[in-house]
Amino acid sequence: MAAPAYPAWVGRWVSGQWRQRKRPPLVRPTRPLVLADKVANRRETAGDATCITEMSVMMACWKQNDFNDTACAKEIQMFYDCVARAEKERRENEDEETLSPQRNLTSSKVNKLLRRFPNITRYA
Amino acid sequence: MAAPSAAGLGRRLRAWLPRLTQVRWTRYNPSFLEPEVNKELYRKPWDELSEEEKEKQELRALQPIKAAPPSVSCSVFSDPMISKFTNMMMKNGNKVLARSLMAQTLEAIKRKQLEKYHKAPEDEKEKIECNPYIIFHQALKNCQPIIGLSNITKGGKTYQVPVPLKDNRKRFLAMKWLITECRENKHRRMLMPEKLSQELLLAFNNEGPIIKKKHVLHKMAEANRAYAHFRWW
Numbered sequence: 001m002a003a004p005a006y007p008a009w010v011g012r013w014v015s016g017q018w019r020q021r022k023r024p025p026l027v028r029p030t031r032p033l034v035l036a037d038k039v040a041n042r043r044e045t046a047g048d049a050t051c052i053t054e055m056s057v058m059m060a061c062w063k064q065n066d067f068n069d070t071a072c073a074k075e076i077q078m079f080y081d082c083v084a085r086a087e088k089e090r091r092e093n094e095d096e097e098t099l100s101p102q103r104n105l106t107s108s109k110v111n112k113l114l115r116r117f118p119n120i121t122r123y124a
Numbered sequence: 125m126a127a128p129s130a131a132g133l134g135r136r137l138r139a140w141l142p143r144l145t146q147v148r149w150t151r152y153n154p155s156f157l158e159p160e161v162n163k164e165l166y167r168k169p170w171d172e173l174s175e176e177e178k179e180k181q182e183l184r185a186l187q188p189i190k191a192a193p194p195s196v197s198c199s200v201f202s203d204p205m206i207s208k209f210t211n212m213m214m215k216n217g218n219k220v221l222a223r224s225l226m227a228q229t230l231e232a233i234k235r236k237q238l239e240k241y242h243k244a245p246e247d248e249k250e251k252i253e254c255n256p257y258i259i260f261h262q263a264l265k266n267c268q269p270i271i272g273l274s275n276i277t278k279g280g281k282t283y284q285v286p287v288p289l290k291d292n293r294k295r296f297l298a299m300k301w302l303i304t305e306c307r308e309n310k311h312r313r314m315l316m317p318e319k320l321s322q323e324l325l326l327a328f329n330n331e332g333p334i335i336k337k338k339h340v341l342h343k344m345a346e347a348n349r350a351y352a353h354f355r356w357w
Contacts, residue, residue, distance in 0.1 A: 049355035051288065055271065059346045067339045069266070070330075076270055083288040090357065116146055 004032040037118045042107045050086035054079040152190050159192040160184070205261065205295075212299050213316075228317035230256040233324060253328070263327035267298035267334050271345045276354045285354045286345035301334045302327070309333065 012018065014025055058075040065071035097103045105113075160166075165177075173181065195207055206226060214222035233256040241252045253259055272293070273284040289297075302323060310319040326332030 046356040049353050050357070052352050055286065055288075055352060056349060058270075059349055062342060062346060067342050069270070079270070079288070 004029065034121065035119055037114050038111045039107050039114070044106055047090075051079065051082040054082040153188075156188050156190045157184060159189050159196075161192065161196055161198045163198050203257065205264065206257070208295070209260075209264075209299050209303075213303055225316050225320075228315075229320045229324070230260070232317050232321035233259055236321060236325065259324060259328045263324045264295070264298050264302075266330055267301060267327050267338060268294040269297055269338050269341050270294075272297070272341065273345055273348065276351075278354055283351045283354060284344065284348050285351045286348055287355060298334075301337055305334055305337075 054075070058072060058079045061072040061075045062068075069076065094106075098105065098109065170178075195211075196202075210219070210222045210226045213225060234254065237252060237254045237256075237259070241249060241254060244252060253262075269289065271286050272289040274287045275282045276285045277283075302320070306316060306319045306323055310316075323332060323334060327334055
């Protein structure tokens with residue numbers, strides 16, 4: 001790809017013409033110096049696996065009853081309830097974190113926002 | 125040189141303000157409400173509605189409402205599960221064929237059940253279910269897996285970790301298994317409605333290859349239960 005075209009004063013500034021001692025350019029950009037429309041994926045504090053006890057209880061019941069669902073209906077219902085609770089808690093925690101001004105946004109939320117307001121790379 | 129047009133100027137100005145202007149989307153304004161398709165709600169006289177229902181109706185008189193999509197209908201015969209299944213069976217957009225196949229399947233189920241009903245002795249007649257819709261729903265419910273496996277990479281190795289599935293995913297998997305089973309494992313001359321009705325009746329009684337597939341998935345999840353701690357959500 002051809003070197004990106006910058007205004008002349010940028011070239012003069014980068015080349016060190018306005019400095020007393022000329023230095024070789026510290027970096028030569030190969031790609032255009034443009035911000036991308038997404039940030040890197042950052043792994044937030046990894047949570048724990050939820051509902052493990054209910055899952056193990058359900059699996060023990062399965063082992064006893066040869067994976068028959070009607071026999072283990074109660075354990076399965078408990079597992080579903082636990083999953084629903086954990087999902088609700090996760091949603092609430094997420095909303096809490098986003099609304100407070102101290103915390104930063106997660107990378108996925110930042111990417112969603114940037115997708116709505118992208119960098120305009122070409123114009124008519 | 126002609127004076128630059130206002131639109132061009134506006135665009136150039138917006139190019140100077142990256143990340144401050146929003147991309148143009150086609151979607152409804154968030155103030156639009158979903159259409160209410162249930163006829164029973166409109167037939168109730170005003171006095172019988174509860175307080176919150178009255179408030180909701182008053183709000184709907186003032187707020188704009190989205191257009192109802194063509195797949196949603198207020199008829200008593202329309203069923204969202206059946207519509208979803210028909211859409212999944214459809215190939216190359218041939219909805220007419222998919223709908224006719226679905227109708228033939230339900231008819232085949234009804235015929236088979238009626239035959240069983242008339243042949244059965246008096247005391248067993250009540251146990252035989254003749255409503256094809258009930259059979260369809262129960263069969264799908266029996267085919268739905270309870271936990272799934274997901275690939276999680278840890279320390280360079282990928283493990284199959286047992287993970288709870290969402291309702292949509294369960295429904296999708298049940299329907300997908302049913303359709304692939306009926307498409308692949310059938311005799312060349314057997315038609316789809318017949319094979320589907322066979323599979324649905326087997327699944328209704330908790331037998332058949334799809335239930336076996338579900339059990340295989342459960343067994344794998346049970347075997348990998350030690351990796352359940354690798355989840356982080």
